[in-house]
Amino acid sequence: MVEGLYIHIPFCANKCPYCDFVSFVSEPSKEYLELLKRELELSKDLPFDLKTVYLGGGTPSLYPTKLWREFFKDLDTRGVKEITMECNPESYKRGDFEELLELGINRLSFGVQSFLEKNLRFLGRWHSPKEGIRAILEAKSAGYENLSIDLIYGLPGQTLQDLREELKVIKDLPITHLSAYLLTPYEDTLFGHLWQKGELKLPSDEQIEEMFLFLSEELSSMGFEHYEISNFAKEGYRCAHNLLYWSHKEFLGLGVSAWSFINKKRFGNYRNLEKYRRAVLQGEKPIEMEESLEGEELLKDYLFVALRTRDGVPKEVLPNIPDHIREFFLEEGDRVKLSKRGWLLINEILLELWDEVANP
Numbered sequence: 001m002v003e004g005l006y007i008h009i010p011f012c013a014n015k016c017p018y019c020d021f022v023s024f025v026s027e028p029s030k031e032y033l034e035l036l037k038r039e040l041e042l043s044k045d046l047p048f049d050l051k052t053v054y055l056g057g058g059t060p061s062l063y064p065t066k067l068w069r070e071f072f073k074d075l076d077t078r079g080v081k082e083i084t085m086e087c088n089p090e091s092y093k094r095g096d097f098e099e100l101l102e103l104g105i106n107r108l109s110f111g112v113q114s115f116l117e118k119n120l121r122f123l124g125r126w127h128s129p130k131e132g133i134r135a136i137l138e139a140k141s142a143g144y145e146n147l148s149i150d151l152i153y154g155l156p157g158q159t160l161q162d163l164r165e166e167l168k169v170i171k172d173l174p175i176t177h178l179s180a181y182l183l184t185p186y187e188d189t190l191f192g193h194l195w196q197k198g199e200l201k202l203p204s205d206e207q208i209e210e211m212f213l214f215l216s217e218e219l220s221s222m223g224f225e226h227y228e229i230s231n232f233a234k235e236g237y238r239c240a241h242n243l244l245y246w247s248h249k250e251f252l253g254l255g256v257s258a259w260s261f262i263n264k265k266r267f268g269n270y271r272n273l274e275k276y277r278r279a280v281l282q283g284e285k286p287i288e289m290e291e292s293l294e295g296e297e298l299l300k301d302y303l304f305v306a307l308r309t310r311d312g313v314p315k316e317v318l319p320n321i322p323d324h325i326r327e328f329f330l331e332e333g334d335r336v337k338l339s340k341r342g343w344l345l346i347n348e349i350l351l352e353l354w355d356e357v358a359n360p
Ligand SMILES: C[S@@+](CC[C@H](N)C(=O)[O-])C[C@H]1O[C@@H](n2cnc3c(N)ncnc32)[C@H](O)[C@@H]1O
Pocket: 018, 019, 020, 021, 056, 057, 058, 059, 086, 087, 088, 089, 110, 111, 112, 113, 150, 151, 152, 181, 182, 183, 184, 185, 186
């Protein structure tokens, strides 16, 4: 059963120097929304039991809300319990939030990144700390209960004192969820190029560990459960859509570069907008790559996503953890999961586990 729908909106007002998501600096295209609907039609034979919808980007909030109204008119969202939209803080005002809520979009995820002016300027963002706060408060007063923010940490020269200042602001905000991402210098980004040339100096592994554990402890003491490597939620507010990804449930991705996982297959759409458009207009699924997961590969894929979460995996999935990495695992009832130090070393630990999976 397909339980999640991800919709990728690839338009942005500017390209941030760290971002490797597929996004183009352009006005949001009205035609693109039509293409998404046509693409969904091409998959109408799939067995759907939709529980979540996620509008991600790019910048979904570049579209005027009246276009979202038209889009949702044709989308059957009966039974869906969570509809999230990623929102840039400078995009919408209180009236827009009221309309989005009316359309059934009941969760907003704001790309705040930081509440410190110097960090926002470094990250090339166009909003100010005040605008970040304003967006959250206006969404709340429009009636939103489920509000999330994205933060980026691990910036050059960042200190625990900087993080303390972020948390001081966060403490007073009506948010129910927070994602804290470690700044990653992806290859094809400006930051990636600078980092490769030695012109961007990122914190050491020890400093990163210190920041990660600091955020984990401080946010926990503020009532946020650290339920996935980069995600924190107040009770009852874990992101249901992302939980589908991490528990190997089936989801369909629509739009340029969107990924799906259906029937033990991962497939990805064209990353090129024109190729995507042509395929959809010709009535073909715009799939660029496809990978079938069987046996060992399926298990590896499951461990890769599920060990990111606090719930981990059932013990019977990992009956033999090699002795030399056992210290990074915790057992809780019938589940086994990574400790926080294990999360910090997840890639290395997974490599060790692959040997175990291949030669049990
Ligand atoms: C797909 S982006 C879209 C959100 C929205 N357009 C925005 O930027 O406000 C989702 C989140 O990924 C995170 N992100 C993107 N690139 C990153 C990078 N190189 N390192 C760490 N986090 C990153 C940011 O926190 C961002 O808010």
